[in-house]
Amino acid sequence: MNYSTIKKTAIAASLVAALGYAENAQAQAQVFGGRSQYRTWSIGVQGGITTPNVIVGGSNAFGQQVGYFKNKVGEYYGLTVRKQFSHLFGLEVEGNRGSIKTFNSNGAAEGKNNASSVKTDVNWAASLNGVFQLGTIDFLRRENAVNFYAKVGFGVLANNPVQYGDKDFNNVVYNNKGNWNGELSGERTGGDKDYKLATYVPVGVGVKFKLSEVVALNLGYTMNFTDDNLLYGSARTDYKGKFSNVYGGLEFTLGSRSKESLTFANPVSNLYDELKDPSLRNEVEALKQRVSSLESTVDQLSKDSDGDGVSDKFDKCPGTPAGTVVDGSGCPIKFPEPVKETIVANGYYAPIQFEFDSSVLKTESYSTLDKLAKELRDSKSSVALNGYASSEGSDAYNLNLSKDRANAVKQYLVNAGVAASSISAKGFGEANPVATNATEEGRIQNRRVEIKK
Structure with a gap:
């Protein structure tokens, strides 16, 4: 057995050891196991309130005309269905319904229709949102329990604004229900629909608290920017309507409880396995000893004191002079003199x-x-x-x-x-x-x- 054979044997043994370790580590951690090792689907229920403004400033078309229109909360509730594609990003379908309210604190009946208050009924609102998780990685914890996120999307809402003559939502002065054309045009007449359609862009932030492997508490704030200048009914100005909603709810992760929720998965968590798992740490130490023993064996097998290319363990003729041509056992090869092919005197020719x-x-x-x-x-x-x-x-x-x-x-x-x-x-x-x-x-x-x- 020459040095090349020894080297190949050692490499093969190292690969076997490494594969055995990798198989065990994969069974415990599944570092690159893909989305199939996680639960990625979830549904949520939420409820909250609406206000007819957003925190980034600006006024709606109805409230801008008179300086006394104030926020009044309306109810808002809905459902969400989300697919998580990574620890950073997911897609969410959100559906809501409720109302948006505002009134004139001065009590005066002003505006285009001499209205003092408005209630916009949202029959339904549906949007597709991209959800970006901002605080999934926590380098101080093996598992995450708090998750900050932001979302932005695009949707359609069906709404009908009703204006009233007083601040207590009495004495209707404007209600176009039954006359909308149902298209995304903003026209008020020419149709027979109870609600008009408008597109909107929801932009929001929130935080989730992990209550169990299945349930999480979800709190958030969303600004909704519409393309509808009639969101609060007929007014003297042409501002695009907007509103915001604050909500709280519960989110339920679907799938087997034996799998971790990708929403709260920490992608660097497996780096802690060697520190947290005694059995894995012991196996690593045992593997290190095996590698050290294997290296020592390779050194012994590759030792060639006389430099003839055959290791001492297999050299049957140790101490051969330098430059001597040897066989596989380390012994010198004897080369006989070639038979001279000459003609013998009696006519015989050598082979x-x-x-x-x-x-x-x-x-x-x-x-x-x-x-x-x-x-x-x-x-x-x-x-x-x-x-x-x-x-x-x-x-x-x-x-x-x-x-x-x-x-x-x-x-x-x-x-x-x-x-x-x-x-x-x-x-x-x-x-x-x-x-x-x-x-x-x-x-x-x-x-x-x-x-x-």
Whole structure:
């Protein structure tokens, strides 16, 4: 086993340990488990009051005309359905109904219709809101219990303003119910609808308090900017109507209680697991010890005192001189002198030698084959070429290899002018070894083609 094999073994062992740790950590934390590991749907009920102004200033068309019109609260209640897409953002469908009120504290009947008070009935209001959570991450707590948010959306509301002659909402002086055209045009006549439609943009802020894994208390304030200059009925000016509502309610998270609500999820909470979970901390310490032990083992396996590329643990011949070529056991490889291919006095030719698993002639064989070719041309005699192989590989493979070696010699002689009909080339595989196949020196001698005249 060389150093490369040791290194690969060590890496594989480290990966197995790391995967085991990751699997356990994922089972506990699911850091990158996606939205499926959380509860993301919720419904809410809310109720509150309305006022005919917003905190950013400005006046409505009805109250601007006379300086004495004051806020009077109206009721407002509704439902919400929300899908949370991350710890920062969700989409909410909100529906409400109620009323908006204002009156003249001076008691005088003024304005376009000599009205002293207004009550706008909101039959329904529906909007799609983007909810942006502003305080989800709490670096001081493992779990969040308070969540600040802001929202903005777009919606449509159906409303009908009624103006009264006194501040106590008596003596109707303006009521267009039954005459609206029901379109988003603001026209007051030409139809038979009880309510007119207007678009509006809700902008609000709020805070949620986690009461349990299912229930949260929701408190908020929303400013509603409409495109309706008749939100408070007919007036001498053309201001776009606006109103605000303050609300409180309960929000219920849907889904299995075994999952955490994404609304209150802290995305950095898993960073605290190692500090808060003793079992995980103990496992981390055990893993560190295993890694340390593995590193020590790798150091021992890779130690090579004589620098021959074979670690001391597997070196059967320690202390080999520097630069010595060794085998897999760290022992020197002995290279035998090649058999010289010369012509013997009685006409015998030494075998043609080949490299391991090769049928390519060596250049040192050319001189012998050139002499043999000349002799065969001059004497018009024939020759038998018998190919052999050493014992590596299967019998069938070595038989074909021995035939290829014999044919390689034959082809050289034919190219040198010897008639092919005078040459016999056969392969005998591992048969008739001239030396033992147990050593490399013997195997070198068995890779041959014998020349028989």
